[in-house]
Amino acid sequence: MSILISGASIAGLTAAQRFSARGAEVTVVERAPALRRNGAPIDVRGTALDVAADMGIRDTLAAHETGAAQRSAFTHIVDDNGERVGALPTELPQDSPDDLEIFRNDLIDVLHASIGPNVTFVYGDSIQEVTDTGDAVEVRFASGRAGRYELLVGADGIHSNTRRLVFGPEDRYRRHLGVYYGILSLPAELGSDGEAYLYSVPGRSVLIGDYPERTYGGFLFLSPEIAYDYHDIEQQRQLVFDTYSAVQGWKVAELLDALKQSEDFYLDSASQVHMDRWSRGRVVLLGDAAFAPSFFSGRGTPLAMIGADVLAREWATCDGDLGQAFGRYEQAMRPQVHRAQEGVPQARDRVIPATREAIEARNRQWPPVR
Ligand SMILES: Cc1cc2nc3c(=O)[nH]c(=O)nc-3n(C[C@H](O)[C@H](O)[C@H](O)COP(=O)(O)OP(=O)(O)OC[C@H]3O[C@@H](n4cnc5c(N)ncnc54)[C@H](O)[C@@H]3O)c2cc1C
Incomplete structure (x- = not known):
């Protein structure tokens, strides 16, 4: 059996690489017809840089640095005529001396390129029905295809489809x-x-x-x-x-x-997304789907990468005890998520x-x- 990941963005791509590097057979389903490469510069910081190093992409990411270090550490506030009337400090406190800022499209490309040919990508499709039979997750897709997996990872963002299907309506968890x-x-x-x-x-x-x-x-x-x-x-x-x-x-x-x-x-x-549990049976949520800290935190991306790494590691060492793997994943991630979500x-x-x-x-x- 294999692992199904819903969502091919930061969380889903990192998870695909991390799970397949540990021997899993991985399929990624993405609703969009191709990778979604738009967005502003985002931060890869702290422990996420160690994850990048383990994935063998840290130097490549550093080569794509936006040059933030050369900019002034302020966003200038201007008036109607463009006169500078204030200056907001741009930088969050550093998590490590090497924190990177990188355009989201570059990060998506580098993550995608790090994934071996043994991972299957299915674009333009979406999970429509999930049944956890205890020994497998049976999935039916909008396209009519069906599949049977050991584990379903919902990495499909703040409006997560997996979360809605398995944990209930979005308004229970997402705080605008x-x-x-x-x-x-x-x-x-x-x-x-x-x-x-x-x-x-x-x-x-x-x-x-x-x-x-x-x-x-x-x-x-x-x-x-x-x-x-x-x-x-x-x-x-x-x-x-x-x-x-x-x-x-x-x-x-x-x-x-x-x-x-x-x-x-x-x-x-x-x-922000706040949930009491990030897993149910053989289904687990990751990244913004589980614990979005919001655009303002600057930490959605590193948390998604770190979470993917922790989850894959715990899965690989749990000897089939998914409950234990998911428990350890939550234990490792909750304090970091909490820190990222406050102050926003x-x-x-x-x-x-x-x-x-x-x-x-x-x-x-x-x-x-x-
Ligand atoms: C196009 C885009 C642009 C963004 N731009 C910024 C930005 O400028 N600044 C910022 O701070 N954050 C931005 N974000 C959010 C940022 O990427 C996340 O906060 C963070 O990186 C965590 O990533 P994630 O993989 O958990 O979620 P996301 O990056 O939101 O990725 C979720 C993925 O799941 C896919 N998906 C959604 N529904 C389904 C479904 N039913 N089936 C299969 N796949 C599905 C989405 O198409 C997307 O690829 C953007 C997200 C996207 C999708």
């Missing part, structure tokens, strides 16, 4: 933090000097991050949960147009123009202050650096 974030690549001319800039009006901010090889933009806005189709990009684009239609300062018009043309726009809720609301309020007064107070607290 009152913010949506949209990320897109920008034409290079919208960047300027290799720095990051943030512009805020009450409840709505925009961000431009400029890097030698790429410039990206972000729309970050306060909003209660909105019902929309996670798979409908046009609907998400419209949501941003509507939210920013009355915002005119700085480069907002250019950002909205870029959004019209964007081919890699990604929007999601900044959410303060970060949110600094990046997207709700009122004019809160914007002014923030700018006074974090005065500009020249």
